[in-house]
Amino acid sequence: MSVFINVFTVLFTILAMECFSWFIHKYLFHGVLWFLHRSHHQKAHSFLEWNDLFALFFAALSLYLMYRGSEDFDYRFFIGLGITLYGLIYFVIHDWFVHRRFKTFKSNNAYLKAVRKAHKIHHKNREKENGKAFGLLFVRKSLIKNDRNIF
Secondary structure (H helix, E strand, C coil): CHHHHHHHHHHHHHHHHHHHHHHHHHHHHHHHCHHHHHHHHCCCCCCCCHHHHHHHHHHHHHHHHHHHHCCCCCHHHHHHHHHHHHHHHHHHHHHHHHCCCCCCCCCCCHHHHHHHHHHHHHHHCCCCCCCCCCCCCCCCHHHCCCCCCCC
16 A cells, blocks of 8 residues: 555656646746746756756755655655656756757657647747746647647
8 A cells, every 4th residue: 555655645746746836937937036037038058047946956855855755765755756757757848858958859749749839838928927838747738739649
């Protein structure tokens, strides 16, 4: 039973991180933390941007939770693992696929194309206000073209 609970905790944390990320992106990154997030909406002048500090914060949080829960492998470890896995998913899809920080990942997958399209909608507005599409993994169904290559 504990294996099921641990797997559920990891999967629930990944789902919760997507919802939490939407919220903090809309209300904090495009709010009081815009001074850091702005770099993500401007033309890149280097490989790193101020916005990357958010990834470092969540990496530190997940490592802290995994460390604190590692003695007994309690819930903190599995929440930290879920945050880490969400960060990995975010890195691969957002930084690697959508923004192409590395040029090696291409796909004709309809879902991934919809993720990229939604993110382009978000970046169409380069300002703090009037943004759209603040999430990453959940996209409007209308953006997914009817295609057999959905997964």
